Amino acid sequence: MALQLQNPAIDIIQLEGGLILAPTPLHLLVSDAYRYLLGCSKAIQHLAKMTLASSSVTIDPEDVQDRIQGITKFLNSRFPVIVLKQLSNTYGTTPMPESFPGYNLSQPTPFLDLPSLERQKWRLQFYLDVGLCNLYLRATTDRAISIFAFFLHVTIINELCHVVMLVFSTEPTVTKFRGYQGMEDNPLGLNRHGVSVEQGESGDSMENVMIGGDVVLLIPKGQVMGSCDPNTAAVDVGVICDDGMRVIGSSPYLSEIASGKWDRISTQLPQPIPSYLAHSRTKISQYPPSPSSSVSPDTVTVENDPDLLVINPDRFLLSGAGQTDYHARVAGMLVSVRAATGRPDLVAVLSSSTGLAPGEKR
Secondary structure, three states: OOOOOOOOOOOOEEEOOEEEOOOOHHHHHHHHHHHHHHHOHHHHHHHHHHHHHOOOOOOOHHHHHHHHHHHHHHHHHOOOEEEEEOOOOOOEEOOOHHHOOOHHHHOOOOHHHOOHHHHOOOOOEEEEEHHHHHHHHHOOOHHHHHHHHHHHHHHHHHHHHHHHHHHHOOOOOOOOOOOOOOOOOOOEEEOOOOOEEEOOOHHHHHHHHHHOOEEEEEEOOOOOOOOOOOOOOOOEEEEEEOOEEEEOOOOOOHHHHHOOOHHHHHHOOOEOOOHHHOOOOOOEEEOOOOOOOOOOOOOEEEOOEEEEEEEOOOOOOOOOOOOOHHHHHHHHHHHHHHHHHOOOOOOEEEEOOOOOOOOOOO
16 A cells, blocks of 8 residues: 555645645655655665664664654654755755744754754755756656656655754764765765764765665756756756666656656666766756867867867857868767767867868768
């Protein structure tokens, strides 16, 4: 039997100070994400262990079960308020309660210094990027709806982990709980005593447990979430894992993935992780990446060698001076090679001469 929400009333979603009244597609999306989290045994156990890890070297199984009951009761009775707002370089974040209007007047004690039982009485909140939510609401194809449903489910679960950690743990997430190792270093954060310490990332760690890697949104080069068309085939979601990147948009099980059957993702063949994701500090990755300064923005002469040209299909214009059908065919072949190799940064270096006699056609 599907897990039933005992109380949300996932009733409060705010936008620009106003309320979005239930039910809407966003309310249903949040409800589904909540069910996926609580209905996944390994996920809720992992969340309980993360809250206990900062205060205990060894974790007793009975403590885990008690904590699961506490987390479930808290989320059922104090499900966080969701605020849609424009965010920078992220698609979700969980603010400290000290940032709430009037907090210092009603409660002068820092939130993390309160006993956990006191913190459980608070209804916290998390933010979702309004541009991301709008992409989901503007999606009209089955593929686009499924892609953004999955991505928002993961984002919501990520933020729910942060809310739970604020309520049940008094220290930053320990460093062993984090996302895919190649994506980011341990960030620094302040503990409750104001000391800078390395910390893990509970939301990314949960992605690893539930999905098997870090989830990234892939959007067309040169576009931002607010302006891209969610229904284009160029928009996709990738899962970065140990053996490469699995892109879900082409999965025959996409509708099942969007319905919470995330084990289906492992059936996708992994691709090489593009170099521009290796050191990403953001969850929003342009696909393909914008040309770097080392890559020609068009068909241009290579420095110190006027006999060579660089063909970059990202910016190739057949009407460019000196360009021929041959150059256009090279650009077309490069597109195929990039797709086959997982290297969206490849360019072609050619002789500026066609090697043909006057009037001869290639």
